[in-house]
Amino acid sequence: MSRACTFDGCTVGETGVCALEHDPATCKHHVAAGDKAIGSADEVESESDRAEPTDDPGAPVLEKPAGAASFPSSRTLGPDFVSSMMGSRYVTVVGILGDPESGKTACLASLYLLVSNAQLEGWSFADSRSLIGFDEIARGAREWNEGEPPEQMTVHTEMADDRRPGFLHLRLLRQADGRRVDFALPDLPGEWTTELVCSARADRFDFLKSAEVIWVVVDGRALMDRERRQGVISRLGQLAGRIKSIFDGEIPRMMIVVTHRDHGELSESIETRIAAELAKRDVVARICQIAPFSECGDVRAGFGLSELMEATVEQLRCEVDFWPSSAPEEGSRSYIAFRRDR
Known part of the structure; x- marks a missing residue:
């Protein structure tokens, strides 16, 4: 019995010739490609476990399981x-x-x-x-x-x-x-x-x-x-x-x-x-x-x-006068020199 036929001894899946000389498309023993009842239970399980091919060679073999994020460590921190x-x-x-x-x-x-x-x-x-x-x-x-x-x-x-x-x-x-x-x-x-x-x-x-x-x-x-x-x-x-x-x-x-x-x-x-x-x-x-x-x-x-x-x-802050008053000097550039000495 092949994977494409439930009749014992039929090799239509490998040779394409029906053992009962029937048309494979109309034979009652023929198993369609979309049918889930293919072969024995072991074969069904092996088909389900087989990974689907992928075009990306760098893709992960298994998908990452969904799960909640773990809590950070509560011991001493680095x-x-x-x-x-x-x-x-x-x-x-x-x-x-x-x-x-x-x-x-x-x-x-x-x-x-x-x-x-x-x-x-x-x-x-x-x-x-x-x-x-x-x-x-x-x-x-x-x-x-x-x-x-x-x-x-x-x-x-x-x-x-x-x-x-x-x-x-x-x-x-x-x-x-x-x-x-x-x-x-x-x-x-x-x-x-x-x-x-x-x-x-x-x-x-x-x-x-x-x-x-x-x-x-x-x-x-x-x-x-x-x-x-x-x-x-x-x-x-x-x-x-x-x-x-x-x-x-x-x-x-x-x-x-x-x-x-x-x-x-x-x-x-x-x-x-x-x-x-x-x-x-x-x-x-x-x-x-x-x-x-x-x-x-x-x-x-x-x-x-x-x-x-x-x-x-506590913050130790010294108060600084924002703009201390001083007598203007002729020729001095007070604006540019402001707080230069601090």
């Missing part, structure tokens, strides 16, 4: 993703530096916990592209043992790529004026800062050139300790010098973020010594004291974080 985001909206990129165990990740975890519980004074949550990333760094702070806090609120930061920073995105709504602010906050290992100070390895800090402000996180307990205080202050000066070497001109605004405010408040003399050390490198920085987590009842957890976020987005 520099390329942040760059594309900056192309569509204004993003406040923050550089966060600090030695290991200084409290960088604790700041981010405490900020996330405050925002998620609507307890960040003056701010409310608007959006985030990295909620899982925030959740991972804050997971340790939520796992208490029978009401007792864990020994370590956050885990040590480790990077999948030792050369590219990972960013956490957070969009906040400022209740004072309704402004929505997008923050790109890097979660970097403290070893990066250590290598920057000790060996001047700055290739991983190119993103600082896009930063609007730089946080230098310092362990407040070390500044309160007389034996370690001078070493920490000297190291701050060295780090400020390394940061200046990354930029050709003026550096972004710098803020010294002192953690562990629950262990005590910095005295005015310590702040003066820090300012004097930074002045040796022609750097001016604002000092902010915070307590991401608190071990005493006098200072609540998350102390100073709302003020830190407010200081991060």
Whole structure:
């Protein structure tokens, strides 16, 4: 039986001659070309699976299945993703530096916990592209043992790529004026800062050139300790010098973020010594004291974080007289020389 005839032994499909000597067009056993019941079930299946020929040799073999677009990754974001985001909206990129165990990740975890519980004074949550990333760094702070806090609120930061920073995105709504602010906050290992100070390895800090402000996180307990205080202050000066070497001109605004405010408040003399050390490198920085987590009842957890976020987005603008009045001078070209000395 051929594919063109259902009569057993007929080869009309190959030879064109009917085994019953009938006209193939009128034979009842003849199978028309458009008939679907050709041959056995296996042959029908093989015909349906066979791809239709195409005139384009570069065309895809299979068509792309229709499906909904997948959601972007919610973990830490790469520099390329942040760059594309900056192309569509204004993003406040923050550089966060600090030695290991200084409290960088604790700041981010405490900020996330405050925002998620609507307890960040003056701010409310608007959006985030990295909620899982925030959740991972804050997971340790939520796992208490029978009401007792864990020994370590956050885990040590480790990077999948030792050369590219990972960013956490957070969009906040400022209740004072309704402004929505997008923050790109890097979660970097403290070893990066250590290598920057000790060996001047700055290739991983190119993103600082896009930063609007730089946080230098310092362990407040070390500044309160007389034996370690001078070493920490000297190291701050060295780090400020390394940061200046990354930029050709003026550096972004710098803020010294002192953690562990629950262990005590910095005295005015310590702040003066820090300012004097930074002045040796022609750097001016604002000092902010915070307590991401608190071990005493006098200072609540998350102390100073709302003020830190407010200081991060504030714009320091000097008012300039649009057209200062001056006595005309004969022969001078005042219009062309306007603001040339500024």
